[in-house]
Amino acid sequence: GQNIDQPTEMTATEGAIVQINCTYQTSGFNGLFWYQQHAGEAPTFLSYNVLDGLEEKGRFSSFLSRSKGYSYLLLKELQMKDSASYLCAVLDSNYQLIWGAGTKLIIKP
Amino acid sequence: GAVVSQHPSRVICKSGTSVKIECRSLDFQATTMFWYRQFPKKSLMLMATSNEGSKATYEQGVEKDKFLINHASLTLSTLTVTSAHPEDSSFYICSARDLARQGDTGELFFGEGSRLTVL
Numbered sequence A: 001g002q003n004i005d006q007p008t009e010m011t012a013t014e015g016a017i018v019q020i021n022c023t024y025q026t027s028g029f030n031g032l033f034w035y036q037q038h039a040g041e042a043p044t045f046l047s048y049n050v051l052d053g054l055e056e057k058g059r060f061s062s063f064l065s066r067s068k069g070y071s072y073l074l075l076k077e078l079q080m081k082d083s084a085s086y087l088c089a090v091l092d093s094n095y096q097l098i099w100g101a102g103t104k105l106i107i108k109p
Numbered sequence B: 001g002a003v004v005s006q007h008p009s010r011v012i013c014k015s016g017t018s019v020k021i022e023c024r025s026l027d028f029q030a031t032t033m034f035w036y037r038q039f040p041k042k043s044l045m046l047m048a049t050s051n052e053g054s055k056a057t058y059e060q061g062v063e064k065d066k067f068l069i070n071h072a073s074l075t076l077s078t079l080t081v082t083s084a085h086p087e088d089s090s091f092y093i094c095s096a097r098d099l100a101r102q103g104d105t106g107e108l109f110f111g112e113g114s115r116l117t118v119l
Helices: none
Strands: A003-005 A009-013 A018-025 A032-037 A044-049 A053-057 A060-065 A070-075 A084-091 A097-099 A103-108 B004-007 B010-013 B019-025 B032-038 B044-051 B067-073 B076-081 B090-096 B114-118
Touching: A003 A084, A009 A018, A018 A032, A018 A084, A018 A103, A032 A060, A032 A070, A044 A053, A044 A060, A044 A070, A070 A084, A097 B044, B004 B090, B010 B019, B019 B032, B019 B090, B019 B114, B032 B067, B032 B076, B044 B067, B076 B090
Parallel strands: A009 A103, B010 B114
Antiparallel strands: A003 A018, A018 A070, A032 A044, A032 A084, A053 A060, A060 A070, A084 A097, A084 A103, B004 B019, B019 B076, B032 B044, B032 B090, B067 B076, B090 B114
């Protein structure tokens, strides 16, 4: 079956750095997405990786290793507004998006 | 980026009534839209894939007679929850891809979501 694993919850301190990991086992691979979702709101796009390596976008970076079925989202200089759930999703060989359960990130002052 | 609008954002209805939720792509044409349901503190659950001009494709376990999907135009898909019951209370979200977008990565553009409460 298809499976995406990410931690259920993480806690970090304002101003610090946090890394949210995602491992996946899917039938084929056409890219990996990270979405941010604040409580009660729809997800918003953060990043897309299809090749191995690190993609940097401001305070957020996303890394992919296809051989390991592994990705992480790195958030730097954490702000209180970064408190949200972070969803990892993989586009499989049928271009279906397979979703992880999300990681709830709690930022403490 | 592409914009998807969903309406209503919140709806409260009595048990046994039907509720319609609209999903519109405002600045692009969407031949395919996706309907998700999300329970509190859970991830998105794909309910069905809505195809313009044809029948929707429902995921296993989703009752097609309960959740009616109509995709009558390239910019509008509707989800009707028929004979709603309290267990249908949830957050419903639609999304679409802009396939004509240069460099399309498969990114989904989401509507704002609709919170349904059935009394």
